[in-house]
Amino acid sequence: MRSYPGRLLRFVRYRILGLPVDPATLHSEMLTPAIRELAIREAARVANRFFADFFGDKYGDKCEGRAGELDGIVADFFRVFEERPIPSNAGGSGFENLFWLYVTGRLLQPELIVESGVWRGQTSWVLRQACPLAEFHAFDVDLSNRKYSDTSIQYHEQDWSGHDFGNLDGRRALAFFDDHVSHMRRIEEARARGFGTLIFDDNLPVYHIFQETDTIVPTVDMLFDDALSDLFSEGEEIEWIHANLSYRVRVDLPAWRAARSRVRSYANFPLVDKLANNFATKARYGGPTKIALVTLL
Numbered sequence: 629m630r631s632y633p634g635r636l637l638r639f640v641r642y643r644i645l646g647l648p649v650d651p652a653t654l655h656s657e658m659l660t661p662a663i664r665e666l667a668i669r670e671a672a673r674v675a676n677r678f679f680a681d682f683f684g685d686k687y688g689d690k691c692e693g694r695a696g697e698l699d700g701i702v703a704d705f706f707r708v709f710e711e712r713p714i715p716s717n718a719g720g721s722g723f724e725n726l727f728w729l730y731v732t733g734r735l736l737q738p739e740l741i742v743e744s745g746v747w748r749g750q751t752s753w754v755l756r757q758a759c760p761l762a763e764f765h766a767f768d769v770d771l772s773n774r775k776y777s778d779t780s781i782q783y784h785e786q787d788w789s790g791h792d793f794g795n796l797d798g799r800r801a802l803a804f805f806d807d808h809v810s811h812m813r814r815i816e817e818a819r820a821r822g823f824g825t826l827i828f829d830d831n832l833p834v835y836h837i838f839q840e841t842d843t844i845v846p847t848v849d850m851l852f853d854d855a856l857s858d859l860f861s862e863g864e865e866i867e868w869i870h871a872n873l874s875y876r877v878r879v880d881l882p883a884w885r886a887a888r889s890r891v892r893s894y895a896n897f898p899l900v901d902k903l904a905n906n907f908a909t910k911a912r913y914g915g916p917t918k919i920a921l922v923t924l925l
């Protein structure tokens with residue numbers, strides 16, 4: 629239901645002042661149930677293929693026989709998504725990330741979740757929906773932007789690397805990094821703490837970093853980009869401007885190779901946004917996926 633002040637504001641902006649209409653404010657939605665069902669089935673097919681390729685047939689040991697539940701999990705997500713606490717999550721995750729976090733969380737059922745990069749709390753929320761019983765630690769250097777928080781989540785206003793997890797069984801833990809910190813650094817920290825399964829947002833290839841980001845270099849994609857190690861000698865720098873600010877990162881090839889050697893398997897989650905946009909365009913679904921799943925040795 630649209631609010632009266634919102635409608636009045638739009639009337640003044642578009643009808644009286646004649647400003648161009650922002651398509652994001654217009655409501656578009658597929659109403660035919662059969663087509664909505666089709667989109668959900670297609671999303672399940674994409675997810676099934678991804679997890680079978682990544683973990684193996686029936687999704688291997690990590691999913692503990694839950695592969696058969698995937699269709700139901702995906703259908704649940706489409707319902708859960710409608711209840712998200714932050715309908716339009718500017719600066720944070722849209723449909724793609726939420727989809728993959730939810731489905732992966734439901735399949736893996738980790739006993740411990742770590743999230744680094746909370747922002748308004750939308751991804752904490754979706755992970756909590758997927759894994760209601762997991763011990764959950766959420767880290768952000770500034771927690772004041774939260775619109776969703778949950779008493780079952782332990783929040784820490786600090787970098788995760790300063791936290792002592794005690795005797796952690798990393799095999800049953802899932803860590804999600806969406807904090808604009810170098811993926812290489814996060815891989816090394818995760819390994820030192822015994823974490824085996826990681827999800828990274830903003831896994832950009834090197835030729836996209838100038839458009840979108842600041843401090844996440846090297847990303848996982850860059851660690852696996854052989855062209856880069858051919859192109860650079862030890863100690864050379866990659867330099868770019870993003871949003872008027874200059875950045876440079878020294879290419880530390882031994883450190884890049886070391887971090888890469890910790891990785892057992894790595895893949896970007898595939899796109900499901902076209903399906904989502906067939907389902908409903910009422911909300912902001914985000915652009916192409918940059919979210920990646922990584923397991924460590």
Ligand SMILES: C[S@@+](CC[C@H](N)C(=O)[O-])C[C@H]1O[C@@H](n2cnc3c(N)ncnc32)[C@H](O)[C@@H]1O
Nearest residue numbers: 720721745746747750751767768769787806807
């Ligand atoms: C892109 S936002 C996270 C979005 C959120 N995961 C979502 O999708 O809704 C990045 C967040 O990382 C936080 N951040 C920056 N440096 C950090 C660090 N060292 N550790 C944890 N969080 C950090 C920022 O304060 C910001 O809230």
